[in-house]
Amino acid sequence: MARKTGIFAGIMAFILAFIHEIPIFPPGNFLLNFHIFTLDNVYYYYWGYVINGTTGYSSIALLPIENLFALLIWLMIFLIGLISIMASTTKARFSNSIKLYKISILLILLLLSIFGIIIIFSILEELLVDIFVFLNVFGLGYYMLIIILILNIIALKKLKKLAEG
Amino acid sequence: MNKFGFISAFLTLVLFLFQYIPLGLYFGSEGPIYTWLSEFFGFSTNSWINSFVQISIEIFSYQGKQIFLFGMSTNGTLQLWFDIHFLTFLILFIITPLTILLAFIGCAKENTSGKKLINTNFFLVLLIFLYCIIGIPIYTKEILGIQFGFMEIFFYLHFGFYILLIDLIMAAIAKSKHPLQDKE
Numbered sequence: 446m447a448r449k450t451g452i453f454a455g456i457m458a459f460i461l462a463f464i465h466e467i468p469i470f471p472p473g474n475f476l477l478n479f480h481i482f483t484l485d486n487v488y489y490y491y492w493g494y495v496i497n498g499t500t501g502y503s504s505i506a507l508l509p510i511e512n513l514f515a516l517l518i519w520l521m522i523f524l525i526g527l528i529s530i531m532a533s534t535t536k537a538r539f540s541n542s543i544k545l546y547k548i549s550i551l552l553i554l555l556l557l558s559i560f561g562i563i564i565i566f567s568i569l570e571e572l573l574v575d576i577f578v579f580l581n582v583f584g585l586g587y588y589m590l591i592i593i594l595i596l597n598i599i600a601l602k603k604l605k606k607l608a609e610g
Numbered sequence: 611m612n613k614f615g616f617i618s619a620f621l622t623l624v625l626f627l628f629q630y631i632p633l634g635l636y637f638g639s640e641g642p643i644y645t646w647l648s649e650f651f652g653f654s655t656n657s658w659i660n661s662f663v664q665i666s667i668e669i670f671s672y673q674g675k676q677i678f679l680f681g682m683s684t685n686g687t688l689q690l691w692f693d694i695h696f697l698t699f700l701i702l703f704i705i706t707p708l709t710i711l712l713a714f715i716g717c718a719k720e721n722t723s724g725k726k727l728i729n730t731n732f733f734l735v736l737l738i739f740l741y742c743i744i745g746i747p748i749y750t751k752e753i754l755g756i757q758f759g760f761m762e763i764f765f766y767l768h769f770g771f772y773i774l775l776i777d778l779i780m781a782a783i784a785k786s787k788h789p790l791q792d793k794e
Contacts, residue, residue: 466637493633493634495662501634503663503665505633505663505665506664534611536611
């Protein structure tokens with residue numbers, strides 16, 4: 446049977462890689478915005494950033510080599526999605542799935558630490574005044590990545606239990 | 611299931627059907643995707659999907675002319691290969707959908723016929739790749755109106771070329787690692 450936690454994590458990663466926001470209840474302005482963090486009315490995503498909610502920009506659209514870092518960041522989140530789904534299929538081998546989950550967890554930790562460091566250094570002065578200021582800066586995209594990490598760890602543990610049993 | 615074969619088929623499908631990869635999708639009644647849908651399906655008031663960023667996936671780009679697997683875009687005007695160059699039409703426009711079909715069927719079959727289909731997929735992707743780097747430069751006079759020198763095409767590579775390269779690598783891995791379940 447396919448591991449649902451892994452597939453759910455993969456779908457969430459694909460949402461983060463491609464989608465800006467999903468309207469839940471537009472008349473009440475209730476939208477799910479998948480930004481990683483926000484600073485000075487600029488919303489940062491895994492694929493680029495949006496200024497004032499109107500103008501979007503992505504360094505991935507630049508010519509090769511110039512776009513290397515942006516492309517790597519985007520490929521990481523895309524690969525997390527792909528790997529999580531590939532490792533969770535019914536016909537995937539146990540040994541391969543374990544390796545894929547480990548790679549996925551490693552990539553998530555790398556992304557979390559990269560953006561964590563960027564955010565902390567960006568709001569360092571405000572943090573010294575009010576420690577809870579980070580709650581206004583971190584976005585749903587960052588929290589969703591933590592959820593994906595937890596889902597992948599659960600899938601890995603389930604798989605290890607199955608392999609032992 | 612041959613996962614590498616599936617990825618190869620999916621990449622070829624993306625290259626054949628899409629002009630760009632949309633990133634930052636949102637729902638709204640303006641933007642290029644909405645314009646295209648409203649023109650194509652006649653939508654007028656429905657909110658539809660749009661994107662903030664479009665990553666263009668042409669194989670080559672030369673002075674406003676973008677070369678795709680399905681045709682060419684000249685300053686926003688799309689033309690299929692049939693209207694431009696017949697040999698390119700035969701190789702890129704006819705063989706590409708065949709490759710996609712063979713790869714999708716082949717990746718699902720874990721037997722010798724599936725392996726044959728995946729092998730064929732590899733050779734067809736190789737043919738498309740070689741035509742892109744050798745065939746198109748030979749016919750640049752007919753296609754772009756200017757004759758390119760030897761290796762000059764490599765100055766104008768774009769994202770589509772790198773995706774095609776990854777596609778070829780995936781097809782090669784799929785060819786060598788096709789799972790076989792039946793003993794014949």
